Amino acid sequence: MEKTYFFRDICNLVELQEKTSIKRENHSMNFQKYEVINTIHLDEPLFGQFCSNFKYNYDFLFPYIEGMQIINNVWRCILIISNGNDGILVFNSGYLFPKFTALPLVAP
Numbered sequence: 001m002e003k004t005y006f007f008r009d010i011c012n013l014v015e016l017q018e019k020t021s022i023k024r025e026n027h028s029m030n031f032q033k034y035e036v037i038n039t040i041h042l043d044e045p046l047f048g049q050f051c052s053n054f055k056y057n058y059d060f061l062f063p064y065i066e067g068m069q070i071i072n073n074v075w076r077c078i079l080i081i082s083n084g085n086d087g088i089l090v091f092n093s094g095y096l097f098p099k100f101t102a103l104p105l106v107a108p
Contacts, residue, residue: 003031004102013051034075047082057096
């Protein structure tokens with residue numbers, strides 16, 4: 001099972017990277033297990049928009065709202081990717097915007 005650090009109400013990718021880095025530097029063990037239930041491939045312009053503003057309502061998240069659940073302490077989330085990047089994990093908790101975000105594979 002993969003593990004990472006999910007953060008609530010992050011504004012953009014830069015903030016997510018900074019918070020993730022702080023957790024790693026502090027050797028935080030407060031990570032969450034996750035399972036990717038679907039992967040969404042975005043074109044570069046839309047992925048760039050997504051990375052710069054996580055607070056926007058994204059229609060492509062709508063079909064997955066009910067599937068994103070925490071079951072047995074495992075976050076069932078989606079992975080948003082574009083060409084040449086590792087992607088961003090999203091758990092929207094019933095919203096059309098990413099309420100929780102994470103970078104994949106950051107914890108042991």
